Amino acid sequence: MRLLTGLLLALCATLCQAATLTVDTGHGTRTFTTEQLLARPDARDIAVPDDVSYHRSMTYRAVPMKALLDGVAAAAHLQFTALDGFTAEIPASLILDAHGAEAWLAVEPTGKPWPALGDGKPSAGPFYLVWLHPEAGHVGTEQWPYQVAAVRMLADPASRFPAMRPAPGLAANDPVMRGFAVFQRNCITCHTLNGQGDAKLGPDLNIPHSPTEYLRDDMLRTLVRNPQDLRHWPQAKMPGFDRRTLSDADLDDLVAYLKHMATRKAKP
Template sequence: MRAAKLTIPQPHGCLIGAHNCACDLPHLAPLNPTTSAHHRPAPSTASLEFALGHTRFAVLSLIAIALAACAQVALASPPDAAPSVSGAAPRAAIVVASLTVSAGGVTRTFTSAELLARSDAAIVAVARDPAYSGRATSYRAVALRALLAQLPADAADTFEMRATDGFVAQLPSQLLTGAATPWIAVEDPAQPWPPLPGQKASAGPFFLIWENAERAGISPEQWPYALASMTAVASPVQRWPALAVDASMPADAPARRGQAVFMANCLACHRMAGNGEGAVGPDLLRPMPATRYFTEVGLRALIRNPAAVRKWPQQMMPAFDASAISETDIDALIAYLRVMTARAAP
């Protein structure tokens, strides 16, 4: 707890009356009201002892007053209050965040302080950061594979990556061990990251980033930020069979490809007739299917640039350019949505 700082004036030994002295410093009781202390004749021994005695008395009195004032401030101040500096708002308390990882029946919690202090933490450069509008960034991060090595092996084929804002990505386990290298970037509370574009919060406290993402076809939605937990789970189609196209559908059918596109890019935010975990965007079948609410041209425009179609204060959907979702994949996604709409029809 910090108490308000009090300045204790230091006596400067001016021995003339305050009404005759031009200085702003505190004054002792005058010995000679008509003689300047700065040019006074040498005082007698008795006068000097008298002056020193008054000086000691003044200093002790000021110290006593200061201590009493500090005690009053301490009693009046709330436990977490901090004085503002030059009119600035009080500085917020530093919060140490934690990331929960569950696999193999074991759950581990890693704090940001613990991860930042690890000897294997490294600076990882990101050439095009999807969270920060494709800018080049760099982070202090820990290899995700090293964290998972501290837990028992798990036969689950998916890791559910849950963020604090309702975003829930379903990442195939094979991505985490494939050609791209996953890292957990850790925000240092003492040196916070900049706010995300158009938002007040940063991508912290934890952010899944990738090295060589292009080698594994990692989509922008597979870079979950504001990460709170990751859990080994069954695949989405095992947990929500209604999301799967019919088993009889040919392997090269556009809708089957569209299912994979939906899982990688849409399921983190959108549910389908209640199936899924995402809570950021609307359900794409309820209360009205997206393929009936939008024309095909409208759907394509919405995927490419949502803000150009409509804007609202809580808009969260990013734009997907051709490097994120190709035209062929948009065709496949729309085919998948139409299959889901036809299945849900009464």
Template sequence: MRTTLQRLAHLPLLAALLTPGAWAAELKLELSGSSRSWSTEQLLTHPQAQQVEIPGDVSYKRTMHYRAVPLAALLEGVQPGDHLQAVALDGFAAELPAAPLLSTQGARAWLAVEDPAQPWPRLSKNKPSAGPFYLVWQQPEAAQIGPEQWPFQVSTFRLLAPVAQRFPALLPAADASAEVQAGFAVFQKNCLACHRLNGAGDSHFGPDLNIPHNPTEYFAGDFLQQYIRDPQSLRKWPQGRMPEFSGAVLSDRELGELIGYLGHMVKHKSSR
């Protein structure tokens, strides 16, 4: 889990992005045993690049317009049943099923490309923009695309095995309830991009959620639910990086399932 704005505050490697002329970048694609790179210039002039309108942009909180390429056009050889990961410059690692990324109907994924000649707005004062590459969506509600599936400052897309295969330490016990299994799915979608659990995961952004202690062990009563909904309501801290997860993003049912999964994993601590 992360905040769109605050996660950038301490990232020296992004400082160069604040200087005009430093924005030209390369996007890496690691797919099907091969690797290729696309430069900013190549993507801006891609045959399928076009101007797109993104209402309710997750990062900028308003309608935005981008020069963008359909992400499906870059995912040569990727199949709908595959699984990809989008890695950002700060270590954020979004886990993405391939099917919605490849879709040409309903929810549609676009790779927005920042043009050095027409830079995007900063995300906030003294912060860089969402560039150089940003995964944006048209009609995200058609595929229940959540905020964690809008990674910005993307550097790499990787074709990987599903999370359950790569990180068995995340798996609930075989006899876990249907609610706990559903909570594992909620965790993958909303938490794994920032957090590890039992030392398992690819993100280098947030703390582990089971080692040494699980949040269900130190949040009493309904405080964990409150913290997930509105972290600043419990810890008023300007440097806090945990975002709010409103009911529109995480329903009460999904929140209960997530907490059920976390509570279950207290009894299944391990460390790689």
């Protein structure tokens, strides 16, 4: 009995250890523990009225995200990496000056986990980027990364992943170019394209085949709007994108980009 009790206590101690967040702003890497973040003088309780992940009002102890980004210029680009391989690509300007939208890093207290995100799923902790007044900065649902483990400053995706870029010479307002922007904002978090990208959750969207090559346009739109309406799979992880998150015009542009890239497959 004592042995069992000792093992349980040891297990609890292991599970209850403070989590660590790594932040690399290009001027050296810093680490922050749960306790360090919660003890900061700028930490406060915030109420998030329409939490993207929990789909209800939530209250968190959080610190302003921009306070952890010393030395980062508004023109820089940030990547938030989650424990499950999800990567959110967020322009630094959206955090540093989003015209009223406020980015906060919610911190899950040690030993007091937030609710699970669903049956058999963990919570959004240990760190979760949440927003107040997200509509002011046109913040998308994919820009609320949870289970964050690291934040680092990188070049933007178009620079890092040249095989994702459309053919040169297209006008900035061409539907394909607009669709590329939609892809970077909503799809690159889970998918690679032409074998390039940092995400590890979803399949590549161009090789060996683009979804535009095996799905009718209406079926592809159904997949994006609500994947479960196309194929019912209880373990599916892909979220649906409603019209508030992804307008019909944005979806049209995304389809145009994917069709264009189907003609620009990377060679093995």
